Amino acid sequence: MAKRKKQLVVSSGIVGLDEILRGGLPASNLYIMQGAPGAGKTTAALQFLRAGVDAGERCIYVSLSQTASELQSIALSHGWTLDGIRVEELSASEAVNGTADQTIFQTAELRLDETRMAIERAIEEHKPERLVYDSLLEIRLITGDTPRFRRELIGFKAFLAKKGIVALLLDTQTNGGERSGEEIEGIAHGVIRFDKSLEEYGAVRRRIEVSKMRGVAFADGYHDMAIREGEGVVVFPRIVPGSAVEVVKPQLIKSGVEALDEMFGGGQESGTITLVIGQSGTGKSTMSSLYATAALQRGESVALFLFEERLETFFRRSEGLGMDLRQFHKDGQLVICDFSPNEISPGEFGQIVQRVVAENKTRVVVIDSFTGYLNSLPHRDKAVRDIQSLLKHLARANVLTMLIVAQHGLLGQNIGIDVDVSFLGDTVLLLRISEHEGRLRRSITVVKKRHGPHDLDVRELLIASSGISVVSYNPLPDA
Missing domain, CATH: 3.40.50.300 (P-loop containing nucleotide triphosphate hydrolases)
Known part of the structure; x- marks a missing residue:
């Protein structure tokens, strides 16, 4: 039996975004998707995993911020199911099995280690080819320390690279999204930003920007987007005459x-x-x-x-x-x-x-x-x-x-x-x-x-x- 040829790019699950990226996301890399609450990150992440399921890939959604029932509700609102997507619902603030003897007032160091080990166990068990990690905000709050947060992210990137996993890390931006000294964008292979603004009159205006994508001559700048019932995130690439x-x-x-x-x-x-x-x-x-x-x-x-x-x-x-x-x-x-x-x-x-x-x-x-x-x-x-x-x-x-x-x-x-x-x-x-x-x-x-x-x-x-x-x-x- 012929060995399956390794993909050079994988679909993001969003046709317009794939067009901006000249075909899709470069395979076996880590990407960060940033945006304010309600900007469409979770919906886009589900589309990314659903594209993987359609391609016959194993997919896992690791959630530190949303429950499995909440993800199910989001999927149902678009007429989707989570069939083929493994949801690992974790808590970055609770002890994991095997630490019952610990006090509930755990140190940040212990909670961080437990969370990391739980995620790695889930990956070892299910062997996914696509992964969504939701969200970096919880890990950031646990560490409370920029150098430690960066080291944690670099270590996770190395772990995923050994497994050949395409990973999408969701990052909720707050207070304008300015985080002095973090520079986590430099760790990721690519960064996709969701922009949401409310005008004086009319509906919310949504835009998407690929601010970084190594090795890809992508269409930079803002592109209009919308969230549509039954379609999810829809991106409208700027016209190239x-x-x-x-x-x-x-x-x-x-x-x-x-x-x-x-x-x-x-x-x-x-x-x-x-x-x-x-x-x-x-x-x-x-x-x-x-x-x-x-x-x-x-x-x-x-x-x-x-x-x-x-x-x-x-x-x-x-x-x-x-x-x-x-x-x-x-x-x-x-x-x-x-x-x-x-x-x-x-x-x-x-x-x-x-x-x-x-x-x-x-x-x-x-x-x-x-x-x-x-x-x-x-x-x-x-x-x-x-x-x-x-x-x-x-x-x-x-x-x-x-x-x-x-x-x-x-x-x-x-x-x-x-x-x-x-x-x-x-x-x-x-x-x-x-x-x-x-x-x-x-x-x-x-x-x-x-x-x-x-x-x-x-x-x-x-x-x-x-x-x-x-x-x-x-x-x-x-x-």
Whole structure:
């Protein structure tokens, strides 16, 4: 029988984290997972062990801080079981079998020795290939001495290395996580940090950072994450635009309105970003429906991401203009994602867009509105940088992306967000509304187009139940 080949990397049990680590955790090493209480460490640790069970490995969870019933409850909350995972429930403050003659007021030295021996006995007995140690905080409290704590950790690392065990040590951070003089991160092969912050409004924001991983060219920095019922810890790696294959020759994407296409020199180009800017009522969302309808009728796939308009409102507005999109949506050719404010992080949004585009070979993406998307996030300047990476990815995938950007007021001229987004657009389509002799008139202008010729004329945009048309902007006749 052929000897089983030793793995070079093992799965963390979290797909997004494995992607950040370029495949997984280097095998037979010790790792530290740090974070505040409630950050998701225990859930991630269970996912790590469940991945081991799926791979046919023996797994053990050594718990000094949680009971077996508590771990069972966490697993059940996600619809999981602990089948295949050995739970060793220990106490760092109680005597272990064989020390009944000792007083209950044990010295720290004795409690530490007993705890270490109990863990080593469990490992010798069950011979695990994966181990979770929960948590270092209890050992830290027992020792109360930084040099002794470091020596204990180094000795445990050496013991695990001899056994060829991949170990995940959970470390609960308190008081900002600053522990002067410990430098335990240098002992571990890798360090993964969980960050949890509460904004002034909305849900808790969670992020993950691989702060150290020897021998791995991992994606550093923060990555958005969430804890989902039934899924556990879900990580959304930051987008790398270069991962998409760039198409050299763009294609013209038409709107179905000849006069509008002429303004763009024959049509908009695939692989570009168009900002559609205007006040309320100027027809910004109508433009997105127009391009979506034309693409769908050509047999292409379209994705709409709504941050302000409800799905039913979108359908009814489009139908009022003679554009029936319901059947395309039912058939799956038109994908529509309707988001509520503050329910999604930039990282998760980017992953959703990438997945939809890849699975459906989408040609046109509409974000309506980009203003609503930014206003739903606590740090809008950072969100602009995040979405810039997404837009570059879509451009390399030869997708036409339309961003709907609102302006303040009925007749105002200021963009409704306090960060500059104009640099994001290869093309800028400006829609305005003005009053003339008792009538409001809509105008449309292509104020910017990086590639190829375009019309600089100001034309009138007519929106009626019979459809959309663009005509020369002539003065109104005298009454």
